[in-house]
Amino acid sequence: MQLFYKKSTQDFYIFLFLIILSVSTIILDNKYKQINYIRSIINDVIIYPINVISSTPKSIIELLILESQEGPDLRLEITKLQDENLNLKIKLQELQSLKDENLRLRNMAKESAIISNKQILVKVISASAHPSKKIISIDKGRKEAVFEGQNVLGLKGLIGQVIEVNYLSSKVLLISDLNHNVPAQITRTGEKLIVSGMGRDDKLRVSYAPLNMDIKIGDIVATSGIANRFKLNIPIGIISDVIYNQDKNFVEAIVVPYENIGNIAELILIWDYIPKKADE
Amino acid sequence: MNNFIIILLSFLISILITTVTFTFGAFSPDWIQLVLIYWLLAVPSVIGLISSWFIGIIADVTLGSTLGMHALTYVAISFIIIHSYKFLRYLTVYQQAIIILIILILKYTILLWIDRLLDINDYTLSIYWTPLMSAILWPIVFYTLRLIRRKYHIA
Numbered sequence: 001m002q003l004f005y006k007k008s009t010q011d012f013y014i015f016l017f018l019i020i021l022s023v024s025t026i027i028l029d030n031k032y033k034q035i036n037y038i039r040s041i042i043n044d045v046i047i048y049p050i051n052v053i054s055s056t057p058k059s060i061i062e063l064l065i066l067e068s069q070e071g072p073d074l075r076l077e078i079t080k081l082q083d084e085n086l087n088l089k090i091k092l093q094e095l096q097s098l099k100d101e102n103l104r105l106r107n108m109a110k111e112s113a114i115i116s117n118k119q120i121l122v123k124v125i126s127a128s129a130h131p132s133k134k135i136i137s138i139d140k141g142r143k144e145a146v147f148e149g150q151n152v153l154g155l156k157g158l159i160g161q162v163i164e165v166n167y168l169s170s171k172v173l174l175i176s177d178l179n180h181n182v183p184a185q186i187t188r189t190g191e192k193l194i195v196s197g198m199g200r201d202d203k204l205r206v207s208y209a210p211l212n213m214d215i216k217i218g219d220i221v222a223t224s225g226i227a228n229r230f231k232l233n234i235p236i237g238i239i240s241d242v243i244y245n246q247d248k249n250f251v252e253a254i255v256v257p258y259e260n261i262g263n264i265a266e267l268i269l270i271w272d273y274i275p276k277k278a279d280e
Numbered sequence: 281m282n283n284f285i286i287i288l289l290s291f292l293i294s295i296l297i298t299t300v301t302f303t304f305g306a307f308s309p310d311w312i313q314l315v316l317i318y319w320l321l322a323v324p325s326v327i328g329l330i331s332s333w334f335i336g337i338i339a340d341v342t343l344g345s346t347l348g349m350h351a352l353t354y355v356a357i358s359f360i361i362i363h364s365y366k367f368l369r370y371l372t373v374y375q376q377a378i379i380i381l382i383i384l385i386l387k388y389t390i391l392l393w394i395d396r397l398l399d400i401n402d403y404t405l406s407i408y409w410t411p412l413m414s415a416i417l418w419p420i421v422f423y424t425l426r427l428i429r430r431k432y433h434i435a
Contacts, residue, residue, distance in 0.1 A: 011329065011359075011362070011363075014328075014329050014330065015329055015355065015359045018329055018330065018332075018333045018351075018355045019352060019355060019356070021333070021348075021351075022333070022336070022348040022349075022351045022352035022355060023348065023352065024348070025337075025347045025348030025351065026346055026347070026348035026349055026352070026394065026398070028347075028348075029346050029347040029348060030346050030398050030400075035347060038337075038347065039341050039347060042337070042338055042341040043341055046292075046295070046338060046341075047295070047299070047341060047342055050292065050295055050296050050299060051299060053296065054296055054299055054300050126299060126302075127303070128302040128303050129299070129302065129344060130302065130343065130344045130402075131302050131305055131306065131308065131343060132305060132306065132402055132403060132404065132407070133344070133402065135344065164344075171344070179401065
C-alpha cells in the first residue's frame with residue numbers, strides 16, 4: 001500500500017511537470033518563435049527520412065516507366081525537345097535585350113538593380129505535409145540557402161511561398177490554401193485584386209472586386225508586387241468566370257491557375273527577390 | 281532492448297502512415313495516438329508519461345502544429361490510461377473502441393480549444409471525423425499490434 005501510494009504521487013508530479021512543460025512550449029513556440037530549432041532537428045532526423053521512404057515507391061514506379069519506354073519514343077522526344085530548345089534560345093535572345101533595356105531604365109530611375117540569376121529546381125517529397133492546410137515538403141533546405149518567404153514558382157506560374165526551413169527540407173504554403181491571399185493585378189488594365197485560395201487545386205477566387213472594375217473572362221492575372229511578398233508580374237492564372245453579385249456590391253471572379261498546383265513534382269525557387277518580412 | 285526497438289519501429293511506421301494519409305484530411309485516423317494507446321494497455325511498464333510527451337512532440341512536428349499542443353493531450357490521455365488500464369484491459373475490443381471514441385473527442389475538443397485560444401485556425405469542426413475514424417479502425421490496429429507483440433514476445 002505504501003509503495004503504491006508513493007508511485008502514485010510520483011506519477012502525479014511527473015504528470016504535473018509535463019503539463020507545465022507542454023504549456024510553456026506552446027507559449028514559447030506561439031508567442032516568441034524561439035524553439036524553431038527543436039522543430040528543425042526533429043524534422044531533419046525523423047520526418048525527412050520517413051518522407052523519403054514514403055516517396056520511394058512512387059519514384060521507383062516512375063523510373064520503371066521511364067525504363068520501359070521504347071527507343072523510337074525516346075528519339076521522337078529528343079527531336080521534340082531539340083525543336084523546343086531552339087525556339088527557347090531565340091526567345092532568350094529577345095529576352096536578353098529586354099533585360100538589358102530594363103536594367104538601363106532601372107538605372108535611370110535610380111532604383112536598386114540587384115538581379116541575380118540564381119534559381120534551382122527542387123523536388124516535392126510529400127505532396128501534402130499538413131492534414132488541413134495546403135502545404136507541401138520540398139527536398140532543399142538551409143543547406144541550399146533556402147529562406148523563409150521565398151517565392152516558389154512552377155514552369156508556368158506562381159505556386160506559393162516557403163514557410164518553414166529545415167536543414168535538409170522545407171515546407172511550402174500553396175496559393176490554393178484557404179487562408180492564403182496573393183496581391184495581384186489584371187495584366188490588361190493594371191487594376192489591383194486580391195486572389196485567395198479556396199482549398200481546391202483547380203480554382204482560386206477573387207472575392208472583392210469593385211462593381212465598376214473592368215474584368216472579363218480570359219483576362220490574365222499576375223502578381224502585383226504590393227506588400228512586397230511576391231515578385232512583380234509572376235503569372236497566376238486566367239479569369240474563367242465573373243459573377244456580378246448585386247446584393248453584395250462586389251464582383252466575384254474565379255481564377256484558373258496556370259499550374260496544376262495540387263499535383264506537381266518539380267518546382268523552381270528564385271533568389272532574385274527577397275520579400276520584406278512582415279512586422280510581428 | 282528488443283522490446284524497445286520493436287516499439288520504436290511501430291511508432292515510426294505510424295508516423296509514416298500518418299504522413300501518407302494526410303491527403304484524407306480529417307478523415308484519416310489518429311494513427312500515432314492509437315499505437316500509443318495500444319502499447320500503454322499492453323506493456324504499461326515500458327511506456328510511461330515521459331515517453332508519451334516525447335512522442336507528442338514528434339507528433340507535433342509531423343502534423344506541423346504548435347509545439348506542445350499534441351504533447352499536452354498525449355500526456356493527459358496517457359495519465360488517464362495508465363491509471364485505468366486494469367479496467368480497460370478486460371473490456372472487449374469494441375468496448376475499448378467506444379472508450380477511445382470518447383477520449384479522442386475530448387482530445388480534439390482540447391486541441392480545437394487551444395487552436396482558437398491562440399488564434400491559429402488550423403482546425404475546423406470537421407476535425408471531429410478523426411475520433412470516429414480512429415474508433416472504427418481501433419480493432420485493426422489492436423489485432424495487428426497484438427500479432428506483432430506475440431510474435432516478438434514483448435511483455
